[in-house]
Amino acid sequence: MQIEKVGTPKDIWVTCPHCSELYYIEKMFYEPQFDHLKLFCPFCHKEFDKKESLKTWGL
Amino acid sequence: MAKDLRTYLSWLEEKHPEYLVKISKPIKVEHDITALQRKLHAMKKYPVLLIERPILDNGEESDYPVITNLTASRDLCAELLGIHPHRIAMEYASLQAKRQKPVRVDNKEAPVKEVVEKGTDVNLLKFPIMTHNYMDPGPYIGSGFVTTYDPETGVDNTCLQRIWVKEPRHTTLWAAFLSHTFQNLRKWWETGQDMPIALWLGHHPAGLSGAQSKLTYPESHFDSMGGILGEPVRMVPTETFGDKLLVPADAEIVIEGYVPKDVWETEGPFGEYTGYIGPQRPNPVIDVTCVTHRKDAMYHGVGVGQADHLVFMGNFTMEARIYNHVKSVIPELLNVYVPISGARNHAYLQIDKTRPGIGKEAIMAALPTDPRLKHIFVVDKDVDLFDEREILWSVAYRTQWDKDIVMVTGAAPYPCDPSLSAGAVIGTRGGIDATPPPPIEPGLPRYYQMRNKTPDEVAARVQVEDYIEASQIPSFPTSY
Numbered sequence: 001m002q003i004e005k006v007g008t009p010k011d012i013w014v015t016c017p018h019c020s021e022l023y024y025i026e027k028m029f030y031e032p033q034f035d036h037l038k039l040f041c042p043f044c045h046k047e048f049d050k051k052e053s054l055k056t057w058g059l
Numbered sequence: 060m061a062k063d064l065r066t067y068l069s070w071l072e073e074k075h076p077e078y079l080v081k082i083s084k085p086i087k088v089e090h091d092i093t094a095l096q097r098k099l100h101a102m103k104k105y106p107v108l109l110i111e112r113p114i115l116d117n118g119e120e121s122d123y124p125v126i127t128n129l130t131a132s133r134d135l136c137a138e139l140l141g142i143h144p145h146r147i148a149m150e151y152a153s154l155q156a157k158r159q160k161p162v163r164v165d166n167k168e169a170p171v172k173e174v175v176e177k178g179t180d181v182n183l184l185k186f187p188i189m190t191h192n193y194m195d196p197g198p199y200i201g202s203g204f205v206t207t208y209d210p211e212t213g214v215d216n217t218c219l220q221r222i223w224v225k226e227p228r229h230t231t232l233w234a235a236f237l238s239h240t241f242q243n244l245r246k247w248w249e250t251g252q253d254m255p256i257a258l259w260l261g262h263h264p265a266g267l268s269g270a271q272s273k274l275t276y277p278e279s280h281f282d283s284m285g286g287i288l289g290e291p292v293r294m295v296p297t298e299t300f301g302d303k304l305l306v307p308a309d310a311e312i313v314i315e316g317y318v319p320k321d322v323w324e325t326e327g328p329f330g331e332y333t334g335y336i337g338p339q340r341p342n343p344v345i346d347v348t349c350v351t352h353r354k355d356a357m358y359h360g361v362g363v364g365q366a367d368h369l370v371f372m373g374n375f376t377m378e379a380r381i382y383n384h385v386k387s388v389i390p391e392l393l394n395v396y397v398p399i400s401g402a403r404n405h406a407y408l409q410i411d412k413t414r415p416g417i418g419k420e421a422i423m424a425a426l427p428t429d430p431r432l433k434h435i436f437v438v439d440k441d442v443d444l445f446d447e448r449e450i451l452w453s454v455a456y457r458t459q460w461d462k463d464i465v466m467v468t469g470a471a472p473y474p475c476d477p478s479l480s481a482g483a484v485i486g487t488r489g490g491i492d493a494t495p496p497p498p499i500e501p502g503l504p505r506y507y508q509m510r511n512k513t514p515d516e517v518a519a520r521v522q523v524e525d526y527i528e529a530s531q532i533p534s535f536p537t538s539y
Binding site for chain 1: 195323339340483
């Protein structure tokens with residue numbers, strides 16, 4: 001995936017499965033040492049696994 | 060009497076009572092205080108705000124007021140230091156150089172020890188910690204100075220770091236990989252130990268600025284803090300770590316704890332000093348062991364991503380550093396200004412263009428002085444360095460894209476920059492030489508078309524107040 005000006009994007013956009021809001025996370029979450037960490041929706045304050053993201057961009 | 064936040068407020072009330080606004084109407088710590096600051100910023104107004112009745116996230120009124128916008132006004136911060144606001148670059152460094160070793164005091168002499176809470180008595184959420192920006196996941200301490208120490212040398216390090224208060228005794232800690240805090244963290248974890256940490260808030264603004272000095276590693280910030288403060292910082296042992304980790308005795312609040320080895324949790328997103336929302340990321344955490352504070356503590360909340368965060372908490376230091384470094388190779392350098400508009404990515408340099416090429420040389424000399432600097436604008440001495448309209452006018456009529464741009468590709472980037480690609484280990488930095496050619500002979504004018512102006516003797520003679528009442532002027536329309 002290539003973005004105008006930026007090229008390969010730094011951030012991954014995820015969609016919260018609880019409230020459907022979009023926000024972005026660092027690619028570090030996909031490294032083996034952090035793969036176990038759940039994400040935390042800043043809107044509804046619920047946790048979810050990366051795999052549960054309704055739609056994900058930037059991988 | 061030792062300088063602290065209280066002596067500063069006394070000074071402010073005496074010198075500029077109109078600059079201190081006491082808000083007695085209840086206001087929520089979740090977004091509302093920051094919203095107020097942003098509206099004032101849009102008006103270009105930066106009074107110090109004392110929020111007397113902050114409303115906590117649980118709906119209750121806090122026992123502690125919030126003090127914010129403490130470090131937002133350039134003019135006020137400069138006056139505090141006894142420096143003209145346009146001479147920070149030249150004079151701030153000399154204050155930093157007058158380092159003063161801190162002095163150790165006993166607990167009974169330390170106002171920050173008036174209340175001591177340990178273990179389950181600790182509840183950080185009793186303080187009016189602000190949720191600052193849209194998409195912040197909760198309350199963040201944005202004005203906490205984190206002090207850690209190098210396990211090899213025992214030398215302490217202090218810097219401003221963001222702290223998400225997730226639970227009453229549990230927070231996250233973002234120590235950027237390039238930071239000295241992270242170097243200490245890495246060393247502690249490599250020895251198999253949790254890292255001792257103390258976080259202190261609320262002190263005299265001059266001291267806060269000094270604590271943000273850019274130093275080598277390992278080097279204590281309390282010496283330079285004393286230099287800017289004009290007196291040695293009084294220090295007191297922490298409850299958890301004793302004399303191994305000292306904290307300012309005159310702070311408002313101290314939070315002590317450990318950063319447990321190899322524990323990472325999800326943190327952010329967070330609206331940063333850049334003006335952008337930084338992404339959610341894994342970060343270490345702090346398990347809080349103790350909180351000490353003044354009985355009538357004031358919670359200092361900096362306006363994150365705003366002038367409050369930029370001016371005194373970093374821009375002054377940058378100006379001094381750029382000035383000293385560039386002046387050592389370009390003696391024609393006159394002044395340096397790091398504007399809040401650039402969020403530390405921009406610097407404006409003013410030179411006396413007496414010989415060809417020094418505009419570009421000044422750019423090349425300035426860029427390595429700070430990893431955040433990305434754009435340098437160089438202007439001549441006839442330009443008001445502190446008026447951005449003049450800077451842009453210089454760019455408009457004194458540059459050609461193919462001749463006057465310095466571009467350094469493959470330079471070290473700054474990770475917080477959203478314009479960088481994924482995994483970028485290099486970026487592009489540069490500058491614009493917006494100076495005209497020098498005179499072809501000393502004593503002649505610049506070999507360039509001359510600026511519009513009224514004759515000098517007319518400009519000196521005609522004064523606005525001779526024709527227009529001063530009281531009418533504030534009501535006149537502006538333009539842009």
